[in-house]
Amino acid sequence: MECVVSSTEDKSRTGILNLDLLSCPICVEPFTIPIFQCDNGHLACSSCCPKLRNKCPSCACPIGHSRCRAMETVLESTSIPCQNAEFGCTQKLTHGEESTHEKTCTFSPCSCPVQDCNYTGSCKDLYVHYKNIIHQNPQSTSQRYRVRCDNSFIVKMKISDNLLIGTLYEKRLLFTVQSFRKPYGVYVTVSCIAPSSPKVGRFSYYISYTMDGHTIIYVSTELKKIQRVSLHTPQENYMLIPNSLLHGESLEMRLCIQNFDPKKKRIKTKRYRRSSSKVKSIIEVSS
Numbered sequence: 001m002e003c004v005v006s007s008t009e010d011k012s013r014t015g016i017l018n019l020d021l022l023s024c025p026i027c028v029e030p031f032t033i034p035i036f037q038c039d040n041g042h043l044a045c046s047s048c049c050p051k052l053r054n055k056c057p058s059c060a061c062p063i064g065h066s067r068c069r070a071m072e073t074v075l076e077s078t079s080i081p082c083q084n085a086e087f088g089c090t091q092k093l094t095h096g097e098e099s100t101h102e103k104t105c106t107f108s109p110c111s112c113p114v115q116d117c118n119y120t121g122s123c124k125d126l127y128v129h130y131k132n133i134i135h136q137n138p139q140s141t142s143q144r145y146r147v148r149c150d151n152s153f154i155v156k157m158k159i160s161d162n163l164l165i166g167t168l169y170e171k172r173l174l175f176t177v178q179s180f181r182k183p184y185g186v187y188v189t190v191s192c193i194a195p196s197s198p199k200v201g202r203f204s205y206y207i208s209y210t211m212d213g214h215t216i217i218y219v220s221t222e223l224k225k226i227q228r229v230s231l232h233t234p235q236e237n238y239m240l241i242p243n244s245l246l247h248g249e250s251l252e253m254r255l256c257i258q259n260f261d262p263k264k265k266r267i268k269t270k271r272y273r274r275s276s277s278k279v280k281s282i283i284e285v286s287s
Contacts, residue, residue: 022075022095024048026057030096035071038063043071084108087122108195111228113165113176123194127172130165147175149203152256158249159186163229168192168257171201175223179251180233186246188218189238190255194225202260209253211245222260 023030024045034046038056042063049064056063075095082089082105083098089107102108110126112119119129145166147153155177157164164177173194180187190207194200203223209216218239241251 019095022078026052031071031075032096033072033075035068035075036064037066037068037071039066041068043068082107084122087125104195104197104199106195106197106199108197108227110193110195113163113174113193113229115163123174123200124172126193127167127174130174131167147257150256150258152254155207155251155253155255157251159246159251160249162231168203173200175257176226176229177253177255178229178234182233185240185242186251187233187238187240188251188253189224189234190220190257191224191226191229193227193229195227196225200225203257204260205255205257207239207253207255209239209241209245209251211247214245216241216245223257 024043024047026044026048029045029047031043031045035043036046036049037043038059038061040056040059040061042056042058042061044052044056044063046064052063054062054064078095079092080095080098082091082093083102084105084107087107087109089105091101091105093101107122109120110123112126112130114130119126121129145153145155145164147166147168148170149168155164157177157179159179159181162179166175166177167173168175173192175190175192178189178191180189188207188209190205192200192203204220205223206217206219208218216239220237224237
């Protein structure tokens, strides 16, 4: 690993540091401050000392009382780039912070949902890639819908196409509508292509399907974020349209993507139901 070392002349030099030296030799987890040492200089993290009953496993000397200030200083001064630096993340991390940061990093790579496209980038770069560069005229299997939050719109797709792609305009994000035919009906699910970071935003959706005077309405909890489109049948957060309400291979549904707000979700659902007063029966499913 490369690290930056400051010299006495306030200049920077690049050196190599073995990251194993910054991990506890007992639990092999990254060191966090405080770090303890025995009289012979053997190290242990604060979590391991009580488990060892404060007895060094290497030499049996007491451990857990004397801090190793030198190693703590090394740990504090070590700067590690995020693994998503190539996608635009500029944050520098200390050893041990990487996994926590990278789980919520807004630059975590997302894959283009268009079939046979190998592009990977941050969710914002993916939006630009899809909208302006590569996929200006997507195939019928990835129709383009420009969507604004809280505005409902009609979605038309073929069940066999499986995938429909839309652009969430004000958030600069892509979302997908997927259909999965099964012996007892069709699953429909909506996802946002983005990492799980709360900085991306939180969304929910409702979707409805009407056929022969019957309407199915699905109201989601928080919209699922994905970094890559999956072709596996969803296990949760989906609307099921039974075979008895399917006519042919086409689906026409009404969809609304909303900024996630549990308090407002029921109000919007009721408004939609009042506007559907002429429908003979409504089957409503909420997760």
